[in-house]
Amino acid sequence: MELLTGILFTAFLAGGVLGLAALGEVLSERVGVFNLGLEGLMALGGVTAIITVTIVPNPFVGILGSLAIGLVFGAVFATATVLFRANQVLCGLALTIMGTGLSASIGKNYAGHPAKVVFEGVAIPYLSDLPVLGKAFFSQNVMVYVVFIVLPIAVHFLMFKTRHGMKMRAVGENPAAADAAGIAVMTIRFWYVTIGASLAAAAGGYLTLAFVPSWSEGITAGRGWIATALVIFAGFRPFNAVLGALAFGIITSLGFVGQARNWPIAPAMLSTLPYLGTIAFMIVPVFVWKRMQQKMAAPAALGRPYFRDER
Amino acid sequence: MFDLKNPSRRKFLTMAGTAAGASLLGNTGLVVPSAYGAGALGAVKEEDAVIAFGHVGPISDEGWTSTHHDGLVAVKAAFPKAKYLEIETIPYSADATRTFRQFVAENATLIFSSSEYGDLLAEVSNRAPKVAFMECNGHRVADNFSWYYVKHWMPTYVIGVAAGLMSKTGKLGYVASFPVPSVFTSVNAFQMGAKSVNPKATTQVISINSWFDPQGASQAGTALLDNGADFLFGIMDEAAYLQVAEKRGIPAAMWNTDVRRYGPKSYVTSCVVDWRKFYVEQTRKRLAGTWTGNEQILLPLGEGVDRDAWGESVPENVRQTADAVRTKMLKDGFNPFAGEIKDSAGKVKIAAGEKMDDMALYNWNWAVEGVTGLAT
CATH class of the missing domain: 3.40.50.2300 (Response regulator)
Structure with missing residues (x-):
């Protein structure tokens, strides 16, 4: 039981990183822009958070710092892909390469230093005393609640329960029709891509302030890519995205628990679990559930820049 | 040959590489034996000396790499006129060979490697017989090559x-x-x-x-x-x-x-661990021309x-x-x-x-x- 609590506790912590980045990507992809720069944005957000809390020792300010750097780089990315209609895949890859490189060089003097302040766990009275699940669910830090409860509800409500959300989805499905209906395609795309990038950078801040908690080069370790895959697996839906993130969290913590319990699997094999999980998550549903392919299909205009002249 | 109980990608690749290389170059005279140039490590004037440090991690880690960096700082204080080179976070890959070769190209007189790069480093040292190499936690020696570690x-x-x-x-x-x-x-x-x-x-x-x-x-x-x-x-x-x-x-x-x-x-x-005294001593020896290869040095408890x-x-x-x-x-x-x-x-x-x-x-x-x- 102690073990299960431990696995779940770590799973929420580890999954939160993916969940936050995946939610950002959901926003971006729902309006039709494929952002492959998550890995770079996370790295930038992570190092910014560490540097920020070194100056202002408050984890919330640290996360604000990550959000801000995400806004800046997100706006650059959106300018290139939305306004100038550059190739989204190439711009995303460029953002990843630049983000990981830039973060490594600005974070050089901070590598390995533990974070000055971190998000501490907050035990919710009564609920956190529940056996087994109490500690795993209700004694997490505030970011975990934000990622797993507040944000998914907010994003879901925004996308599926408001008129504005319908416009967003229309822009992602058929920008030409949306344009004809008087929706400002470029404005919507630009802002949601930027906000999505900002959330991805915040995921980096979460990583260095709530999970690890310190900065080092290569700390994102492919999490940005996993989050990208997660969005597709989740069928571009916010709740599925955070649930998938939790599943990945469980897989990640199993790798270490497996070693601690001497499971007869090579440690190197156990540490590849999250990546194997990514592949499995992408392939299995397609085979098992033919109908899902349709239901979970990507927004029709995903990845395609919008040219009004071609309408 | 390859020790399955002690697997290491590096060892395995090196073995494969050595086997291939030896069969190709064995008789061509292109391989410089490490014994070449024995005794060529003469005294060096302090202002001509270039002391290089290659690290496995970032010097900001407040751990292993920072202890070696402290060693460099101590050497610098003792021999301020020499030139110093330092590179952090060298990966265990062919990049390591390139990095250490760069040190040689910049006329390094003494190179400290603060982690074991094994054959990646040997490849450089074998072709630079006039440069002194010291590998921390190393396992091979040559006329221009010694290793050192602590009795941790x-x-x-x-x-x-x-x-x-x-x-x-x-x-x-x-x-x-x-x-x-x-x-x-x-x-x-x-x-x-x-x-x-x-x-x-x-x-x-x-x-x-x-x-x-x-x-x-x-x-x-x-x-x-x-x-x-x-x-x-x-x-x-x-x-x-x-x-x-x-x-x-x-x-x-x-x-x-x-x-x-x-x-x-x-x-x-x-x-x-504390390398300061040891690094200063080794550098002094190198400048005086009394530094020798083929040494296996284990610093004892209380000294390092x-x-x-x-x-x-x-x-x-x-x-x-x-x-x-x-x-x-x-x-x-x-x-x-x-x-x-x-x-x-x-x-x-x-x-x-x-x-x-x-x-x-x-x-x-x-x-x-x-x-x-x-x-x-």
């Missing part, structure tokens, strides 16, 4: 004694990097020290496949504690698992430097490696018992690594009455009884 197993045994006394359950956790000899020796010394005072003591190991991975280390520490361990030790270049231990109120011992400010309540001690001052939560009786062992090592040359020692499968490896010498300890490649999770 001595303070580690002392730390093990403290762990054995402080653990209530006897379940100890160890955050390891790779299954390499320095890790085997460290785990074994820790387990043997603990067992000498606590017959129930066992050590569970998790390898995270890196020397510097704060995230992996903190997850490994969490998993070990979830599994019931109530004392953590490890061989990481940074302090991540100490923070985990501090949060959980579990004692933890560290490596490299005093990092107690990251977990003042949990901090027990550290296997601290020791336990750190005890942490605030370490009880008085633990300090005394552990320090008594340390004093015995220093004064009477006590060697705790004496038979009978069984491996983790229960087979007697060192018979009663036998003692392991320094080279046996340095090259230890099997886990002792009571250690689990470290592949043998």
Whole structure:
């Protein structure tokens, strides 16, 4: 039981990183822009958070710092892909390469230093005393609640329960029709891509302030890519995205628990679990559930820049 | 040939490479034998000297790499007119060869490699007979090449004694990097020290496949504690698992430097290393022309490696018992690594009455009884 609590506790912590980045990507992809720069944005957000809390020792300010750097780089990315209609895949890859490189060089003097302040766990009275699940669910830090409860509800409500959300989805499905209906395609795309990038950078801040908690080069370790895959697996839906993130969290913590319990699997094999999980998550549903392919299909205009002249 | 029990990608690739290279170049005269240029390492004027340092991690790690950087700072203070080169975070790949070759191209007179790059480094040193190389934790020597390391197993045994006394359950956790000899020796010394005072003591190991991975280390520490361990030790270049231990109120011992400010309540001690004196001495020798290759140097307890001052939560009786062992090592040359020692499968490896010498300890490649999770 102690073990299960431990696995779940770590799973929420580890999954939160993916969940936050995946939610950002959901926003971006729902309006039709494929952002492959998550890995770079996370790295930038992570190092910014560490540097920020070194100056202002408050984890919330640290996360604000990550959000801000995400806004800046997100706006650059959106300018290139939305306004100038550059190739989204190439711009995303460029953002990843630049983000990981830039973060490594600005974070050089901070590598390995533990974070000055971190998000501490907050035990919710009564609920956190529940056996087994109490500690795993209700004694997490505030970011975990934000990622797993507040944000998914907010994003879901925004996308599926408001008129504005319908416009967003229309822009992602058929920008030409949306344009004809008087929706400002470029404005919507630009802002949601930027906000999505900002959330991805915040995921980096979460990583260095709530999970690890310190900065080092290569700390994102492919999490940005996993989050990208997660969005597709989740069928571009916010709740599925955070649930998938939790599943990945469980897989990640199993790798270490497996070693601690001497499971007869090579440690190197156990540490590849999250990546194997990514592949499995992408392939299995397609085979098992033919109908899902349709239901979970990507927004029709995903990845395609919008040219009004071609309408 | 290839030791399957001690797998290392590097060794394997090198073997394949050497085999291919030898068959191609064997008789062409293109391979410069390492004996070439013996005695060519003459005296160097201080202003002409170039001293280079290649590190495995970032010098900001407050651990392994920072101790070597402190060494560089000390050398610089002693020989201010020389030129210094320093490169951090050199990966274990062909990039290492390129980096060290760059040092040679910049006329380095003495090159310190603060981690074992093995054949990646040998490839450079073999073709630069007039440059002196020193490899930390290395395993080969040549006329222009020596290795050095510390007898870390001595303070580690002392730390093990403290762990054995402080653990209530006897379940100890160890955050390891790779299954390499320095890790085997460290785990074994820790387990043997603990067992000498606590017959129930066992050590569970998790390898995270890196020397510097704060995230992996903190997850490994969490998993070990979830599994019931109530004392953590490890061989990481940074302090991540100490923070985990501090949060959980579990004692933890560290490596490299005093990092107690990251977990003042949990901090027990550290296997601290100090290269300053050694680096200054080696540089002095190189400048004077008395530096020689083919040396295998292990700095003893008290001269380059020791336990750190005890942490605030370490009880008085633990300090005394552990320090008594340390004093015995220093004064009477006590060697705790004496038979009978069984491996983790229960087979007697060192018979009663036998003692392991320094080279046996340095090259230890099997886990002792009571250690689990470290592949043998």
